[in-house]
Amino acid sequence: GDDEDLDLKVKWKGAPEFSSKDGAFKFKVRGRIMVDYTNADQDFAITGEPDVDATELRRGRLGVEGVVYHDVKYKFEYDFAGDGEVTDAYLQYKGLPVDITLGQFKTPNSLEEQTSSRFITFMERAAITDAFDLERQLGAGLSYKKEQWTAAAGIFGRNIADEANEEGTTFAARVTAAPILTDRRVVHLGASYRSRDNGDYEDLGLYRYRQRAADFHLTDRFVNTGQIGESDDLWGLESAVVLGSFSLQGEYMQLTSEVPADIDFSTHSPTYDGWYLSASYFLTGEMRNYDEGEFDRVHVNHPVNEGGWGAWQIAGRYDTIDLSEGGCEECGEQNTWLIGVNWHLNDYTRLMLNVNQSEIDGGINDGADITGVGLRAQVDW
């Protein structure tokens, strides 16, 4: 038949990934929906903030990725949630041992940050990733990835949403190793660094360090340095262990900010830090899937459709962020416990339940106790 002339291959990855027979071209539409319900008590007596009882489109993304002429990969995705933002928007040359990336992508920092929001264990990432502004920025990067180790570095301007005449410059780098990497066992170690200067900060404001209560997305922020930093340096250590269905993951990060002389702050080089340790276990035998320095999609043994019950994962995390230095109104520390249950109906669908509690130590919100429950329904393609 004349189908023999059809220059097409397909792999089903949620949505179909199409490619030409010679592999010169690839194309896939991609996206994700995450819808949340959050109910939280924000300790009104201390914080003055009312309870949260609300739904949210946490992420609603649509995008594409592809390859043109063998070696040039591209990815473009937009998140329609909230005010909307461009997420990945880059092209990448893959014809050399070292990949060259141009455009907007994540600065190479933190295992938790590098792992897609589709594959993180809790509804929100650990406090250090938000408090220290880990995000996508527009720049140029080099990366080298082998099964057992990776190295990446980049030089960046700002995130696409931040416009300024003089943007300042960010430099970031990360190395990881997996000295143990077998079918069911992984030991991951990594370290990363980031240095930012704020350029013409009259346009964009000084850097600000802060975090939402109880690691929810709809709660308010009770530790918050305000806008203080004209430049900062960040370094972090990360580790993860996978032992079959059991997994441990932890990170430590420390940031030193340079505060201009005209800001009323008790120190002009405050140092902030934070860390988390999380553990998780699949009751149904699956494992967290490690891939070149980050965690990837979980493969469900018995999807709900095939007479199975899907994958059930239980998890806990202790998460702390210390923004105390400087003696400002909301300079303080937040310590958070999280308990999570994830039900993966299949490889592309999961329901999540998080029960979280934060305590604030220091600042005007000292002693506040924020407790809440979050629910998420997630699908990606």
Place this chain on the structure above:
Amino acid sequence: GDDEDLDLKVKWKGAPEFSSKDGAFKFKVRGRIMVDYTNADQDFAITGEPDVDATELRRGRLGVEGVVYHDVKYKFEYDFAGDGEVTDAYLQYKGLPVDITLGQFKTPNSLEEQTSSRFITFMERAAITDAFDLERQLGAGLSYKKEQWTAAAGIFGRNIADEANEEGTTFAARVTAAPILTDRRVVHLGASYRSRDNGDYEDLGLYRYRQRAADFHLTDRFVNTGQIGESDDLWGLESAVVLGSFSLQGEYMQLTSEVPADIDFSTHSPTYDGWYLSASYFLTGEMRNYDEGEFDRVHVNHPVNEGGWGAWQIAGRYDTIDLSEGGCEECGEQNTWLIGVNWHLNDYTRLMLNVNQSEIDGGINDGADITGVGLRAQVDW
């Protein structure tokens, strides 16, 4: 040939719907363009509003829908018209007799509202659907659909665009029956209910009931209660008849709102209502296509390409909305006549002409007579 390994099926539904051979995965890109021109006389002498002579992208939507692992359907769509908004954003479990939907979708109310904007008979839906805020909200729903009857219910927070700490809760349900349902004859009957409370309305404002003049989208609103409701209850009855190329459709809805004591209103439980009756006829022999409690795509007998003239439909509607109670400035009634001609070039393309006239009865715009003409070009895929 090695095409025998291509795990792909395709159905052309405007754009191609791809699926894997075992049906476990499906994927389709979807969207619509509706571009309008409106020319209306807004009776400046009474209303103080100038004439309308303007073009508009009424809807410009792009999205995807698909299935992952047999039973989980998803749909995500964005409307780029106006300020932009997420429309459908949900996942749906279809592996049980009752479908479970999580995310943003239409509350189950009104035949006119449930029917896609691609398939309604006039350029804009009847006044009750706008005046009483029928819309998509974020929540969880159950639905059961058979050829001859449907039942659906859901519990909801707000629309994704409305953000508040406390959103309040909406409950809605609808049942429909089609006691007669043959190839060319349909009798549809339905009833629905919706109860909303406004939560922390200081964030989002009280509910407001209002409608644009002459059922156009670019005219101003001359009946408008202002923001008054902290909760409301709505019920509606609906019916439609298809007799070959001829069709009748009508609905009645009544809403009672609870108005806080500090609002200056002559009654604190005002009741508003409205109804419409429309008739349409295909000169070219087609019929309105009924499908499980809503109207679906018209199949054109002789598309313009194949030597035919496409499908020609003529239609009329009388539409009334009574927002008189409360004695506020713009509390009044609007009665509207609409005449429409629709030219379906093919199943996916139509041109629409509407000639509409409204009279305002009551309030400061009493006696105003708004008349206009609207044109639309529409394509969907």
Place this chain on the structure above:
Amino acid sequence: GDDEDLDLKVKWKGAPEFSSKDGAFKFKVRGRIMVDYTNADQDFAITGEPDVDATELRRGRLGVEGVVYHDVKYKFEYDFAGDGEVTDAYLQYKGLPVDITLGQFKTPNSLEEQTSSRFITFMERAAITDAFDLERQLGAGLSYKKEQWTAAAGIFGRNIADEANEEGTTFAARVTAAPILTDRRVVHLGASYRSRDNGDYEDLGLYRYRQRAADFHLTDRFVNTGQIGESDDLWGLESAVVLGSFSLQGEYMQLTSEVPADIDFSTHSPTYDGWYLSASYFLTGEMRNYDEGEFDRVHVNHPVNEGGWGAWQIAGRYDTIDLSEGGCEECGEQNTWLIGVNWHLNDYTRLMLNVNQSEIDGGINDGADITGVGLRAQVDW
């Protein structure tokens, strides 16, 4: 095999273009990423504007195009860069000798404007296209295209982003001829006209004519009439020559604006004009690809992957815009030199380098000298 039933054809055009076997339906996802870095000295001593040292997503577009039922083509695309905007959003009937287009599309003016941003020679189009507001508007158009000549005309309201009760009306038309058109030689001649009136300009403001310094996108505007025009007339002449790898292109445009009596302007029918002349040469043997009155994709002889060095193009442009009449503060002339190098890695990917310099003559910025460097990475699909 049962693939013989697969109703699918595919052409790889970056992303796959799918069609049904009978050609009745087509569908393709399309998009582009352009990420820029700009470094410019804005002559602070004269202009008071600081240097530019910034990255930008210049264009981040995603959209679709397709055909339903043989004759109805549609195209919908959104640009997520900046504040975001709908670009093309139209349907087009192609079943007659003359194509009929309804929706938003470019008014038919200027070779430089008609040529896609993916295929222009420099990072930004010539000054006349911005200063005289050549853009997409919502309307109805007729076009007739043959290999050697084209004619197009349309009547328009405003761009989708501009909302007003009374939009005013734009009429535009363009004719082009290619008296010489062989494999490696092209002579293109064209002329176009546009007439706009501003409708109810209290909503949208009067027309304003202005241009950014040094033809960069991130610099400021130092020639700027301010909002002055209630209507205007524009005509332009255009020409291009392709002699193998060498190409010349030039245009002249003149605009006369009607300024209301209450605006303090030294003439109430000022005339503005501008022109550019550009030359380019492919060191690697490729040529600019002419197609029905505009320039199209360059086909790279030896893409980087296949042991080749891609295509290398060098180019220069002189570009002038004279907005002097009227004697306003920033009424002046801007003369710009541009030098460019483009490296096409393959048909869908290019890197661009522009070195530009402007001089301002007249107005409060008289004598200012703006110089800068721009870099772009571009991919499209």
